[in-house]
Amino acid sequence: MKKNIKWNKWLILPLSIILIGLIIMAGNSILSSVIEKKMGQALNHLSPKIHADYASIHANLFKSSAFINDLHIDFIPYSNTPQYRHSLHFNNLTLTGINLFKVIFNSTLSIKNVSFNKAEIKLDPFLLDKKDSAQAITDSLHLPFKNLAIANLGLRDLNVWLHAPPADRLLLRGNIALQGAEINLTNNSGASSIVRFKSVEGLLSDIDYAMRHHHYTIRVKKLMLNSNKQQLLLDSLKIISQKDIDSSQNNMSRMNIDVTATTIKITKLNILQLLPGFSDGKSLDEKDRAAILVSDLRVHLMQNNKGHLSHHSIYCKRLSCKGIDFANAILNHSLFVNTINLEGCDIRLDPVLLDKIRRSKGKMLSKFSFPFKNLSINMFKIREGNIWLHSGKKERLLLKGDLTVNKVVLNHKGSHGTIESHLAAIGCNLSDIDYPLPDGLYMMHINKLKADSKAAMLRINSLKIVPRYNKYQFGKRLGHQQDWIKTNIGDIEISKLNYANVLHKELRADKITFNNCKIYVFRDRRLPRLLKQQPMPNDYLKKIPFNLRVNHLQMNNASVIYEEFPKDGTQSGTLQLANMNMSMSPVLNHPFKTDPVYSDTYITGSIMNSGSIKATIHGQLEKNIYYIKGSIENLDLSRLNSSAENLGKFHIKSGILNSLNFHFTATDKKSSGEIIGEYHNLIIERLKVRNGLKKVAKVPTFFLKHLIIPKNKDKSMDAARRTGKIDYNRDPTRMVTFYLLKSLLSGIRASFDLGFLLPK
Numbered sequence: 001m002k003k004n005i006k007w008n009k010w011l012i013l014p015l016s017i018i019l020i021g022l023i024i025m026a027g028n029s030i031l032s033s034v035i036e037k038k039m040g041q042a043l044n045h046l047s048p049k050i051h052a053d054y055a056s057i058h059a060n061l062f063k064s065s066a067f068i069n070d071l072h073i074d075f076i077p078y079s080n081t082p083q084y085r086h087s088l089h090f091n092n093l094t095l096t097g098i099n100l101f102k103v104i105f106n107s108t109l110s111i112k113n114v115s116f117n118k119a120e121i122k123l124d125p126f127l128l129d130k131k132d133s134a135q136a137i138t139d140s141l142h143l144p145f146k147n148l149a150i151a152n153l154g155l156r157d158l159n160v161w162l163h164a165p166p167a168d169r170l171l172l173r174g175n176i177a178l179q180g181a182e183i184n185l186t187n188n189s190g191a192s193s194i195v196r197f198k199s200v201e202g203l204l205s206d207i208d209y210a211m212r213h214h215h216y217t218i219r220v221k222k223l224m225l226n227s228n229k230q231q232l233l234l235d236s237l238k239i240i241s242q243k244d245i246d247s248s249q250n251n252m253s254r255m256n257i258d259v260t261a262t263t264i265k266i267t268k269l270n271i272l273q274l275l276p277g278f279s280d281g282k283s284l285d286e287k288d289r290a291a292i293l294v295s296d297l298r299v300h301l302m303q304n305n306k307g308h309l310s311h312h313s314i315y316c317k318r319l320s321c322k323g324i325d326f327a328n329a330i331l332n333h334s335l336f337v338n339t340i341n342l343e344g345c346d347i348r349l350d351p352v353l354l355d356k357i358r359r360s361k362g363k364m365l366s367k368f369s370f371p372f373k374n375l376s377i378n379m380f381k382i383r384e385g386n387i388w389l390h391s392g393k394k395e396r397l398l399l400k401g402d403l404t405v406n407k408v409v410l411n412h413k414g415s416h417g418t419i420e421s422h423l424a425a426i427g428c429n430l431s432d433i434d435y436p437l438p439d440g441l442y443m444m445h446i447n448k449l450k451a452d453s454k455a456a457m458l459r460i461n462s463l464k465i466v467p468r469y470n471k472y473q474f475g476k477r478l479g480h481q482q483d484w485i486k487t488n489i490g491d492i493e494i495s496k497l498n499y500a501n502v503l504h505k506e507l508r509a510d511k512i513t514f515n516n517c518k519i520y521v522f523r524d525r526r527l528p529r530l531l532k533q534q535p536m537p538n539d540y541l542k543k544i545p546f547n548l549r550v551n552h553l554q555m556n557n558a559s560v561i562y563e564e565f566p567k568d569g570t571q572s573g574t575l576q577l578a579n580m581n582m583s584m585s586p587v588l589n590h591p592f593k594t595d596p597v598y599s600d601t602y603i604t605g606s607i608m609n610s611g612s613i614k615a616t617i618h619g620q621l622e623k624n625i626y627y628i629k630g631s632i633e634n635l636d637l638s639r640l641n642s643s644a645e646n647l648g649k650f651h652i653k654s655g656i657l658n659s660l661n662f663h664f665t666a667t668d669k670k671s672s673g674e675i676i677g678e679y680h681n682l683i684i685e686r687l688k689v690r691n692g693l694k695k696v697a698k699v700p701t702f703f704l705k706h707l708i709i710p711k712n713k714d715k716s717m718d719a720a721r722r723t724g725k726i727d728y729n730r731d732p733t734r735m736v737t738f739y740l741l742k743s744l745l746s747g748i749r750a751s752f753d754l755g756f757l758l759p760k
Contacts, residue, residue, distance in 0.1 A: 049076055068093040077127060084126045087163070091118035097151070108147040117156045122163040123171070146184070153178040153197075162210075174204035174223075199227045200271060215242045215256075227271040230290075234264040241302070256303070262296035270327065289338070290326055294319040310350045317344030323378070334374040345385040348395065351436075375410040389436070401430035401449075425453045426499055441474070442467055453499035460492040471522040471563075481529045483521050483735075490516030506547040512587075517558035517580075525567040531733045536624040536668050540736075541589035550587040557581065558605075566647050570692055573643035577613070580605035591621045603630070611635025611657060628673075628740070629663035637682065645687060645694060655682030658714070664726040664743055671739070673726040675747035676719060680712040708752055724751030 055070035071093050075086040097112025154177045161168040180198030207220035221236035241256030269290045297319050302311040323338025382403040388395045407424035433446035447462035465487040467474055474484040496510035541548065558580040565572040584601040601617040615630030637655035644650040657679045664673020686700035705711070713722050726747035730739050 049079075050074070051076065063096070064098045065094070065096040066098065067095075075127075077130070084124050086124055086127060087122040089120040090116045093117070108149060110149045112151045113154075114150050114152070115154045115156060116158075119155050119158045121158070121160045122168060123160065124163050148181075148183040150181040151179065153181045158204075169208065170206060171209055172204050172207040174202060176200070176202040176204075197272075201226050201228070210242065216240065217242060225271065230267065230269050230271070232264075232266040232269050232271070234261070237261045237264055256301075258298075258300040258302065260296075260298045261294050263294070265293045267291050267293075289322075290324045292319075292321040292324065310352045312350055312354070313346075313348045315346040315348075316342045318342075329372065333372050334376075335372045336376045337378070339379045340377055340381065342382045343384060345382055347385065347387045348390045349387065349398070351389055351391055354389075355438075372410075373412045375408075377408040378406070380405040380408055396434060397432060398435050399430050399433040399446075401428060403428040403430075421503060423500070423503070427452045427454065436468075437465070440468070451499075453497075456496045456498070458492075458494040458497050460489075463487070463489040463492060472524065474522075475524045475527045479527070481523055481525065481527045483523050485522075486520040488518040489514055501547075505545070506549065508547075508549045509551070511552040511554065512550055514555040515557060517555060519558070519560045520563070521560065522563045522565075522572075524565045526565060529733075533732050534735050536736055537619065537626070538589075538621065538624050541587070544589055548587055548589040551585060553582075553584040553587045555580065555582040564643070564647060569646055569689070571646045573646035573648075575640070575643045576608050578606050578609050588621055595621065597621060607632065607635055608639035610639045624668040626666045627663075628666060629661075631662070632657060632660040634658065635660075637679070649687045649689070649694075651685040651687055651694075651696070653683040653685055655684070656680055660748075662726070662744060662747060664747070666730075666740065666743060668730065668732070670729045671726055671743040671746075673743075673747070674723055675726065675744065675751060676723045677748065677751060678714055678722060680714050682709060682711055682713075684709055710752075721753075722751060724748055726750070 051074040053072045054068050057066065057068050059066040068090075069092045071088075071090045073088040075088075076082050076084070078084065094113070094115040094117065095111050099108075099110040154175070156175055157173075158175060159173045160171045162171050178197045178200050180196075182196045202223070202225040204223040204225075205221065207218065207223060209219075210217045217238075217240045219236075219238040219240065220234050222234070224231070224233040224235075226232075237260065239257070239259040241258055267290065268288065270288070294316070295318060297314075297316040299314040300311050301313070318341075320341045320343075321337055321339070323336070325336050329335040380403075384400075385403065386400045387398040389398050390396075404427045405423055405425070407422075409422045411420045411422075428449070428451045430449040431447065433444070433449060435444045436442070437444055443466050445462075445464040445466065446460055448460070450459045451457075465485070467484055467486060469477055471484040475482055492515075493513045494509045494511070495513075498506075498508040501508045535543065560577045560580065561574060562576075563572050563574045581604045582601065584599060586596060586599055588595055588599070597620060599619050599621055601615075601619070603615045603617075604612070606612050611632055611634045613630065613632045615628060617626055617628050619626040635657040637652045637657055641652055644652055657677065660675060660677045662673065662675040664671050684701075684704050686697040686704055687694045688697040689695075724747040726743050727750070728739075728743045728746040734742075
């Protein structure tokens with residue numbers, strides 16, 4: 001009997017354990033069923049604007065886990081338009097590591113892992129445009145807990161679509177993982193007020209997002225994001241203009257920008273600082289700021305105008321940006337970049353589009369929105385840059401070299417979107433500059449150009465301005481007379497140049513020096529002459545499209561050859577001025593009241609490599625009044641036969657001009673003054689042309705030798721007989737050089753008793 005009692009005691013223990021296990025299992029089943037029911041009710045009562053549906057819910061109290069299969073959620077913000085909705089579908093939703101005690105005692109739902117698997121998200125474009133649609137959903141949320149904490153939140157096999165019938169378009173696919181996600185629900189309605197997470201990691205691909213209001217599409221082959229490593233990597237980025245926009249709005253002539261890059265790598269990127277509510281609003285220290293490295297960057301600026309596609313393009317082998325404060329840029333719309341380096345750049349300009357931008361005076365480029373209130377770049381560099389001009393299949397190198405700009409600042413000012421710009425320093429080394437001037441008639445060539453704003457200097461080596469047509473074709477293309485000018489300047493140096501004022505269309509410098517200048521001028525008098533008003537020297541200066549303020553202008557060792565083909569004749573005549581030196585001070589085209597009243601110009605040189613010429617011009621800066629005096633000495637007059645014979649039908653057999661002193665006043669109406677000359681052994685013959693041959697006209701020559709022009713006028717002759725009055729009325733349709741030369745010739749003619757018989 002005692003033995004049976006002993007065995008009964010041993011049976012009670014396992015039976016009790018089994019019974020307790022059965023009770024717990026039954027309780028787990030009952031509680032799990034209750035939890036499943038509560039979860040279903042919570043899903044159905046999240047918000048009147050959220051419609052949730054699912055196939056089944058399974059909860060396991062022992063494992064602290066729950067599974068929702070075939071979950072489908074519709075977000076419908078506006079009840080009056082239920083057709084506009086965001087739809088989310090998940091093959092299953094897995095929740096593990098649920099802390100039930102925190103739910104019971106702290107009204108906090110704490111979950112270790114939440115995984116949305118095989119997520120299909122369809123976004124409605126109408127709701128994406130409505131900024132208040134998301135707020136309408138969050139304001140109406142009703143959750144049975146105050147706080148939500150998820151250690152690991154993942155979206156697996158994610159596909160996001162844009163729901164735009166008749167066919168949905170894939171926006172992106174991939175996987176996203178969040179760690180340490182927290183949502184604090186504090187208001188009465190249960191709407192989320194603070195959302196935080198500690199880190200994010202993602203791998204997305206096939207990104208294709210259309211910015212509908214900006215007419216651009218962003219495409220990325222692959223995007224890798226890791227907030228712990230502070231890295232973002234983009235593989236194959238494309239920003240493409242949407243060409244199929246409404247042409248009725250005259251958008252065919254709108255500027256479009258396309259951008260592509262092989263890779264973009266961003267390091268030291270504090271991703272959490274970029275999200276609303278995460279940033280403390282403080283600027284990052286320079287060592288903590290982000291850096292960007294872009295490979296094979298291509299930018300196309302295009303315009304389709306009446307079927308003709310014009311475009312500029314930029315290719316950069318490597319672009320690096322360092323010291324970028326993205327958080328400040330996003331939160332305060334102020335972007336600071338420490339350095340921007342562009343290496344291996346090729347810029348190709350379309351002449352048609354370039355001309356349109358130039359003629360629009362900045363209006364076309366002003367249409368591009370400036371995304372920041374302030375932009376500051378500490379240093380901007382271009383290395384191994386090349387600029388090309390392309391037209392069709394042809395392209396020509398315009399220039400190559402390096403550029404450095406320090407402390408560039410752009411500020412967005414006013415309601416009209418005007419942009420103020422400032423820079424502290426600029427430096428460049430350019431070469432092989434080959435640029436067509438705006439009128440299309442001339443090409444400018446520069447061998448080397450060096451600029452340094454810190455040293456306040458600009459140096460140009462070998463500047464050439466060459467007509468695009470030969471001297472005879474030039475006037476024929478224009479259909480009228482115009483000077484054909486070929487210029488070659490050995491070097492130009494500008495000292496104490498104020499670069500800051502250049503941005504404000506003002507050239508302010510201490511001195512500009514031109515060395516070794518060669519100028520060749522040709523005019524074809526057989527063509528008709530335009531009878532249009534020609535400017536005086538001050539008027540020339542005022543036509544310059546920028547403010548000119550230079551203390552001193554110097555030209556050293558210049559030569560000028562003037563060739564003219566006569567209206568009636570078979571040969572051209574040439575006049576040469578050599579070894580010319582000129583000094584002018586000051587040079588002002590828009591003088592202030594406090595500026596000097598006069599500018600002084602000093603000129604020296606030789607005529608036809610023979611006699612010397614000296615002249616001083618004392619001219620008013622505000623009025624066209626010029627006081628001119630000077631002299632010509634020891635000129636072998638026979639050196640002038642090229643122009644005398646072919647243009648004036650005179651042959652100078654011999655003669656030395658010992659001196660010709662002159663002084664006169666020239667205004668925009670007339671010139672007045674006098675000359676006094678001294679010469680000897682002057683013999684001039686009048687010519688006639690017969691059958692294309694020049695012969696001496698005997699009768700006119702006799703009168704020239706014996707009545708009109710004495711052979712000698714030396715110092716032994718009374719000064720009054722060697723003096724001639726300058727009295728010449730200006731022809732406003734003639735160039736100023738013609739005016740000054742005719743003024744001198746009028747005085748020379750008046751110095752002879754019968755000078756009125758000489759041709760004018």
